[in-house]
Amino acid sequence: MDRRTQGAVILSLLIIVSVAPGVVSTSGTSIQAADPTVLDSCTVVTEPGSYVLDADIETATAGVCIEIRADDVVFDGQNNLLDGLRPPTQAGLTIGIRVTNATNVTVRNVRLAEWDDGIAFDNSSNGVVSGLVAEETGAAISATNSTNVSVGESSLRDGGVAISFDQVRGGEIADVFARNNSISGITLDQSRRVAIRNVTAIANTSFGPMFFRRRPAALGIGISDSRNVTVTGVNVTENIGGVSMTNTTDSEITDCTASRNGFGIRLVRSSDETLDGCTLTENDLGLAVVQSRRVNVTEFTVESNELGIDLFVSENVSVAESTVTDSSRVGLVVERADYNEFRDVTVEGTTAESALDGISAGILLDNATRNEFTNAAVSDNENWAVFAVQGGTNVFEQSVFGTMRFSFRLRNVALDAADAESAPENDPVESVVPLEVAATQPDSVLNVTLREPLGAANETVTSDETETPDSEGDTEAEETTTTESGPDTERETTDTSNG
Known part of the structure; x- marks a missing residue:
């Protein structure tokens, strides 16, 4: 084969790869045909590719409706509903969509109702969820022992927990609306390098007494045993607790609003934290720093709370350029x-x-x-x-x-x-x-x-x-x-x- 023929073959291959539709893996090769696979019932996905749901699946009896076990998968629900049975009719958890031991999986544009877990990532990496609407689901989105999981543009309400990250390394939760969940809006546990931004958490409450210095039953955003977490641009309103950090380090909360909660922001046994530019109004307690050290608080507006700011058994805390006004009990403790x-x-x-x-x-x-x-x-x-x-x-x-x-x-x-x-x-x-x-x-x-x-x-x-x-x-x-x-x-x- 002469050099001219070789060049023609190479050019033809390049043209074929450049125009071939479908998902491209990290290696840059085509991995699927042009048309997505259409799903109309619960199934197990074992091959890379694009999958679409073209109709509602109601009162699904399977323990797991959509199981994804392959890398490089895009599942598009096209705003159709996956409806489960809760409480379940069989032993074990019911899960709408489960991603297990997989990489590069995207789930988007789907509605979920009446599952124990709506979407669950387990031991997976580079997972993406967007356009999810979930109601009456125990945990709308959960990720466990996973890496680089991102959630965006979703509405999660009337369940137990909107989003739960446990042992997640790297990720983002952005543009999420969490309302009226009985346990918490968003929870992070034993996680690191997670960014939470532009989240609204409203009326995540449950019954029972609320104590300022104990973990309450329901939080807008709850973070524990984690590090390098950033919370910015969030609004937490009418929760039992607004934003809580327990046993965290090297994290920050900035540009937030907390109103009409049991407490606005609370740090417990945390260190090397930055809090900047937040407005806390009409809470039972505005800001609580408990058994913590090396916390920097700047440009806070704390207004019309019962207690404005409470430092309890803490040291090397700096509060600067902040105002505490119109407290009904004590401004600064x-x-x-x-x-x-x-x-x-x-x-x-x-x-x-x-x-x-x-x-x-x-x-x-x-x-x-x-x-x-x-x-x-x-x-x-x-x-x-x-x-x-x-x-x-x-x-x-x-x-x-x-x-x-x-x-x-x-x-x-x-x-x-x-x-x-x-x-x-x-x-x-x-x-x-x-x-x-x-x-x-x-x-x-x-x-x-x-x-x-x-x-x-x-x-x-x-x-x-x-x-x-x-x-x-x-x-x-x-x-x-x-x-x-x-x-x-x-x-x-x-x-x-x-x-």
Whole structure:
């Protein structure tokens, strides 16, 4: 065969491959004929190719209706229905479509109802689901011990779990609507490198009491024992719990909205997490960080929750550039939590409609030590701006209370901004320090550095007397003193009690 003939043969082969329709495998060779295989009943797929469902399959009695055991398969339901029997009439799970030990399988445009599992991937890779509508199904989509599984553009409702990933390595869940599922919207367990984006999870609830620091019965999105998970652009509304991460690391939640849930976002025993740009409104608890460390929270808007933010037994948590407003119990709780940092945080408008352990305040420091607040703004909170009890020393640097900017160190002290009009009329000083202080423990300490009132200059500032119980249980009044170093310098005030 001369070179001209060889070139003609090669060119002909290239033309044939380029125009041949069908699915192409990863090797680049054609693996199917032009026309898809038409299915009208439950079956087992053992060959690569394209398959279409051309009619509904109703009240299927098979344990598994469509079983896919081949690589490089596309199953298109053409919006037809696979309807099972639930509860099943036989022992074992009923499954609408099962993909087992297969690679490059796509399932799209199908409706599923009344299965234990709608679509199940087991020990498979590169699976894709899109255009699924599932109702009254135990788990609409599940993937177990699989790699690179992607779910998109699906509506999953009125079942048990919308999507369940267990031991999945790599994948994406995007543009999914999960509503009214009794267990959870989306769950990830022992998985890594999974992205969840543009998901709406609404009214995934079940009966039973909800406790802030225990795993609830139903979640919008629940992630456990996983790492490198990203959650972005999600909306979780009216679930028992919004977004929960338990035993996770190196993960993030960004640009999310959580409203009218038992809690908006909760982290439990997690580390090295990033939370950014979320809005939490009208939840029982906005943000909970429990037994976690190295968590960075930035640009959060936490509004009209019972409790705004709760740090419990956590350390090295940073909350920055965030606002906590109109909480009905406490705005910010730091309980048994040490070495945390709060920067440019606003806590205002706590209404004290109810109390937490008998306390209502903008900021509650309960058995907390060495937490630092920088440039905090605390105002218009009923009862107390800051209530510290049973703890060590905490520091506020250049923080605004009412009309004054203070830097202070406190231990077991409650304080609040007072009205300037509360100064005695015959007081020879121009004004008093607009601050109310009370001891919460016998060893209370408050060291204060004052700056000028906001919007004013060159005013003399002093403070009221503070009553502090002594170690014998009596009350000892100590006068707070002020030293002034000049019109442009800070004025230092120190108030210490016994101990």
